[in-house]
Amino acid sequence: MRVAIVGGGIGGLALALGLSERGIPCDVYEAAPEIKELGVGITLLPHAMRELAALGLQPRLEPLGIENLESVFFNRWGQFIYREPRGRHAGYSVPELGMHRGKLHGVMYEAARERLGDARIHLDHRCTGIQQDAQQVTLTFNGVRGQPQPTVQADIVIACDGVNSAVRRQFYPQEQVAFGGINTWRGVTVHKPILTGKSYLRIGTIDTGKLVIYPIVDNVDRHGSQLINWVAEIRQAEMGMNDWNRPGRFEDFLPFFQDWNFEWLDVPSLLLHAREVLEYPMVDKDPVPRWTFQRVTLLGDAAHPMYPRGSNGSAQALIDARTLADLLARGGDPVQALQEYEALRLPATANVVETNRTVPPDFIIMKADELSGGKPLPGRIEDLIPAEEFRRISDDYKRVAGFALDKNE
Numbered sequence: 001m002r003v004a005i006v007g008g009g010i011g012g013l014a015l016a017l018g019l020s021e022r023g024i025p026c027d028v029y030e031a032a033p034e035i036k037e038l039g040v041g042i043t044l045l046p047h048a049m050r051e052l053a054a055l056g057l058q059p060r061l062e063p064l065g066i067e068n069l070e071s072v073f074f075n076r077w078g079q080f081i082y083r084e085p086r087g088r089h090a091g092y093s094v095p096e097l098g099m100h101r102g103k104l105h106g107v108m109y110e111a112a113r114e115r116l117g118d119a120r121i122h123l124d125h126r127c128t129g130i131q132q133d134a135q136q137v138t139l140t141f142n143g144v145r146g147q148p149q150p151t152v153q154a155d156i157v158i159a160c161d162g163v164n165s166a167v168r169r170q171f172y173p174q175e176q177v178a179f180g181g182i183n184t185w186r187g188v189t190v191h192k193p194i195l196t197g198k199s200y201l202r203i204g205t206i207d208t209g210k211l212v213i214y215p216i217v218d219n220v221d222r223h224g225s226q227l228i229n230w231v232a233e234i235r236q237a238e239m240g241m242n243d244w245n246r247p248g249r250f251e252d253f254l255p256f257f258q259d260w261n262f263e264w265l266d267v268p269s270l271l272l273h274a275r276e277v278l279e280y281p282m283v284d285k286d287p288v289p290r291w292t293f294q295r296v297t298l299l300g301d302a303a304h305p306m307y308p309r310g311s312n313g314s315a316q317a318l319i320d321a322r323t324l325a326d327l328l329a330r331g332g333d334p335v336q337a338l339q340e341y342e343a344l345r346l347p348a349t350a351n352v353v354e355t356n357r358t359v360p361p362d363f364i365i366m367k368a369d370e371l372s373g374g375k376p377l378p379g380r381i382e383d384l385i386p387a388e389e390f391r392r393i394s395d396d397y398k399r400v401a402g403f404a405l406d407k408n409e
C-alpha cells in the first residue's frame with residue numbers, strides 16, 4: 001500500500017510515526033524546504049502526552065519542557081478565581097507539559113527521520129493538487145521557488161496540511177476561515193518564575209483583554225529566570241483580522257493591560273520585555289459533513305481547525321493519527337478504513353470545535369465576572385460561587401476534549 005501524507009507538522013509526523021510502528025510504510029510531503037524550530041509555546045495536555053508517550057517520545061520531550069503543577073484563573077484585577085492541579089499532580093499517568101513548540105516539532109521530525117529514513121520525508125514539496133480515479137491518487141507539488149516537483153502516485157492520501165489546507169480547499173473551494181473578532185498576540189519573555197514557576201495562568205476575559213501565561217524553559221540565564229510564554233487575546237467587533245505573517249505591535253494590545261499591576265505580577269513589564277511579538281487571528285472553520293473522499297481524507301487542523309483556547313489542537317491531531325493508524329493496521333480495504341476513521345473522529349472533534357467557541361476553560365473567568373457585575377470582587381470568590389461549580393466547567397471541557405480523568409486513567 002502506498003500511503004502519502006501531505007504536511008509534516010504535528011499531525012502528519014504523528015501519523016508517519018504511528019504507521020511505521022505498525023509496519024506500514026509511508027511518505028511525508030512537507031512544503032517547507034527545511035525544518036526550523038519556529039513558533040512560541042505549546043501546552044501538551046495529558047491526552048496529547050499519552051499519544052506522544054505511545055510513540056516513545058515522552059523521555060525526549062520531558063527534559064525540554066516544564067511540567068505544569070497547577071492551572072490558576074484570575075480576573076483582570078489579579079484576584080484569585082479558581083485553581084486545580086494538573087497532569088501527574090492531578091492523578092494522570094502522564095505529565096502536562098509546557099514547551100517550545102519548535103522543540104516538540106524538532107523531536108518528532110528527528111524521530112521520523114530515524115524510523116522512516118530521510119528518503120521518505122520529502123521537504124520542499126508543497127502539494128498543489130490531487131486527482132483520483134478508482135485505482136489511485138496522483139499528487140502534484142511545487143518547490144519553494146515555484147519549481148514543479150515530480151508527480152507522485154499513492155493508494156491513499158492523508159492531508160495533514162494545516163488550517164489553510166490546500167487539499168481541503170479542493171473539496172470545499174468556497175470555504176473561508178471563521179473569524180469572530182478575536183485577535184491574539186504571542187510572545188516569550190525572560191522573567192523570574194511566576195507563582196510556583198510551574199503554574200499555567202489565565203487572567204481576564206477576551207471581552208476586556210485576556211492573558212494566558214506559562215513557563216516553557218527553566219533557568220535560561222543561570223539566575224533562575226524562565227522563558228515565559230504569553231498570549232494576549234482580545235475581542236473587538238470593529239477590529240480587522242490580524243495578519244498571520246506580520247510581527248505584532250505593542251500599541252495594538254498593550255493599552256488593554258497597562259494598569260495590570262498585581263502584587264504577584266507586573267503584566268506590562270512582562271509584555272514589554274518580550275524578545276519579539278507575533279500576531280495571529282483566532283480563527284476556526286465550521287465543521288464539515290465529510291473528510292473522506294474515496295482515497296483521500298483530512299487529519300488534524302486540515303480536518304477540524306479549532307480556536308486555540310483549550311490547548312487542545314495538537315491532542316486532537318495526535319488522536320486522529322493513532323485512530324487512523326490502528327484502522328489501517330487492521331488490514332483489509334484502506335478506503336473503508338478512511339471512512340471508519342471519519343465516522344469515529346468527525347463528530348468528536350466537531351464537538352470540541354463548538355465547545356472552544358462557546359464554553360472553553362476560560363468561561364470560568366467570564367462566569368466570575370458575571371457574578372461580580374464586571375467589578376472587582378468585594379471579598380472571596382467562594383462567597384459568590386462554590387469552587388465545585390468551576391470544577392464542573394473544567395471537567396465538562398475535559399470530557400468533551402477527551403481527557404477526563406475518569407475516562408482515560
Ligand SMILES: Cc1cc2nc3c(=O)[nH]c(=O)nc-3n(C[C@H](O)[C@H](O)[C@H](O)COP(=O)(O)OP(=O)(O)OC[C@H]3O[C@@H](n4cnc5c(N)ncnc54)[C@H](O)[C@@H]3O)c2cc1C
Binds near residue numbers: 006010
Ligand atoms: C496560536 C496557536 C496556539 C496554539 N497552542 C496550542 C497549545 O498550546 N496546545 C495544543 O495542543 N495546540 C495548540 N495549537 C493548535 C496546534 O498547533 C494545532 O492544532 C496542530 O499544530 C495541528 O497539527 P497539524 O499537523 O494538523 O497542522 P500543522 O502543525 O499546522 O502542520 C501543517 C503542516 O503542513 C505543511 N503544509 C501546509 N500546506 C502544505 C501543502 N500544501 N503541502 C505540503 N505541506 C503543507 C505546513 O508547512 C506544516 O508543516 C495552537 C494553535 C495556534 C494557531
